Amino acid sequence: MTAQTHQTTASTTDTPIVEVRGLSLAFGSVQALRDVNLQLRPGEVTAIVGDNGAGKSTAVRCISGVHKADSGEILFDGSPVSFHNPEDAREAGIETVHQNLALVEDLTVWQNLYLNREIVHGFGPLALLDRRAMRTGAQEMVSTLAVNVPAVGARVRRLSGGQRQAVAICRAAGFSSKLVIMDEPTAALGVQETARVEELILRLKSEGRAVLLISHNFAQVMRLSDQVWVMRAGQCVAGRRTDDTTGEEIVALITGAQAA
């Protein structure tokens, strides 16, 4: 099984941006992850699929610094990393778009984009916000990603679901991040908005960033991803290049109807 995994990865040559080796994590008596191995490449969309409770989110949370694994290691950009919290991961260039988007509705788009990364002039406690620089920067972020956002000065409360998703993705993409993790980015969106977000994901990919996608939508996974990892019962049971597989095979791997 792991041999198969390694075989799959051996077929491509460029170095992975993230390499997860033998990751295990237990919550009390529940073994959430068992010896998980997977790789993500820059400039690719990597999907993790699996049934509810298969360990997708847990594995991703280990990468983004929310959980700390019991054993195993994570290599980021070739060197082993040990994130103590999501801030560490963000510093390193791993951004997460949370399922709840983590936007403050009463703040404006630009304030959300720069939340906890505000540009200031001055030092220490006397530092004042450089609102103009942040507005300009936010405008750039939003326009380079060609997102349908009304105005960076608008409060998030007034935005539609797709626009909010776009703001959250912009924030994740906007700070020279190397890896953007997205947990069900289109679950709550309509058809048109889903199309826009997918466009955005492909744009991130074309900029050379790695995107890690958790999705239950197989059509979307087949449409967007370059590599698919299948998780079942806390294990990463298979890895496939999307071009070499079919939706049916993925489903069979998820349910266990087909052994890896």
Add this chain to the structure above:
Amino acid sequence: MSQKTTPPPGPSGPAADTTTTTTTAGTTAGTTAGPDTAGSSPITVPAHAQSWVHRLADPSFWADWAALIGLVVLAIVFEIGNSSFLDVGNIQAMLVASSILIVLSLGQTFVIATGGIDLSIAAAMTFGAVCFGSAFGHGQPIWLCCVIAVAGSAAVGVVNGLLVGVAGITDFIVTLGTLSAASGAALVVANGQPTTIVDRFLLRMSTDGIGIIGWPVVVAALLAVVAHVVLFHTRFGTHVLAAGGSKEAATATGISVGRIKVAVYSISGTLAGVGAILLVARIGASEPAANTSFLLNSVAAVVLGGVSLFGGRATIIGPVLGALLLTALANGLTLLGVSEFYQPIAVGAVVVLAALITRFQK
């Protein structure tokens, strides 16, 4: 036909949602699409006038400015009832009378902006005041008395902050507890007795000022400006609003909500200490009195100022205007010869009315 060629509405409109359906785009774009509808008279309503009409029709506009509108209405009513209401002397007196409440409301605003509430703010002020009296009674210099007063009140705020932010106890319960504890501590420190404080500095503070503007007003105004800058022009202020608006989002972006809580309660306590000095200067004594009306009025001023009790939305000018409104209300009723007993009823009615208006806030 013209609808097909209608360009998307300009950046001023709530564009994105409506552009997909051409019919709504056609109607909402009204003014901007004017030139396209050939033959019909060109619409010449300037955009800013249009937006003003639009804003006046929006109930949330009225909710945002409830305190200012209320203040203007009260000024007109009271001036009609008693022509001395808007005399320079009376305005001067009202400003001085409102300064303590303004200072407390500033602290309360920071706390409420995080979705909390500081019920102990007046008790902290009382505790600071009796600390002042005790230090004065022991022959300490006046500057040290002031420092001790601020330190005493700030200590109450820090305790609040640690219990809410670090221990994770609900704001309401913590500050209800410290309300009682600080009141009790004030009685203990003062031994239940008021201390008369006669001092030239305090006397000048309460009677002098810059021109016709009393020192307490100057202090309150300066603190309000500082509070505005802190809330809207520093990272800390943004994080206060973020923590109040969405705890999850703030945490996800690495903001420590617990630390923000400690900070806002400390600010509230410190400002209560400033209030304590102004109070001692005003009444010429330190008393272990409950000062309950200051607590209620500080919350009332914040609500009147359009600050959301759920957190995340705040202004500084709003609560300041709210405090002025409440003071003007008491003053005006007194001038009209209405019994003091009716004043709390009027305050209560105004506050509930303001809360009712804020339901229309978007």
